[in-house]
Amino acid sequence: MDERKRYEEGIKTRRAVLGDAHVDRTLKNRTKFNEPFQDLITRYAWGEIWSRPGLPRKTRSLLTLSMLVALNHEQEFRMHLKAALSIGITREEIQEVLLQAAIYCGVPAANSAFHAVQEVFEHLDAKSK
DSSP: OOHHHHHHHHHHHHHHHHOHHHHHHHHHTOOTTTHHHHHHIIIIIIIIITTOTTSOHHHHHHHHHHHHHHHTOHHHHHHHHHHHHHTTOOHHHHHHHHHHHHHHTOHHHHHHHHHHHHHHHHHHHHHTO
């Protein structure tokens, strides 16, 4: 696949997972400094890895959540949590990921993730009322 096609596939996949509003905001906030990075993650994270047929998006999303817990990257975790919910992952599935993460990544990492999830759920529940 040429780089242009990889980028186009990446944007399509990125929009499907993260939503148009997030991608539009990211593209709008590009600068001369961060544009090469945005291009890189669009082509390779989204156009190459997330677009591969070997795993369904739901599985990739659950794996991503667990890795972000392990790395304790809360801001990125919150973004991918919202994306996971938007592509049909249930709260129960997220709970199971966090429980498993508690064993394999450590209780403090899972505890932080549980707190972040609770805040996101409360925010979403308040918006839906």
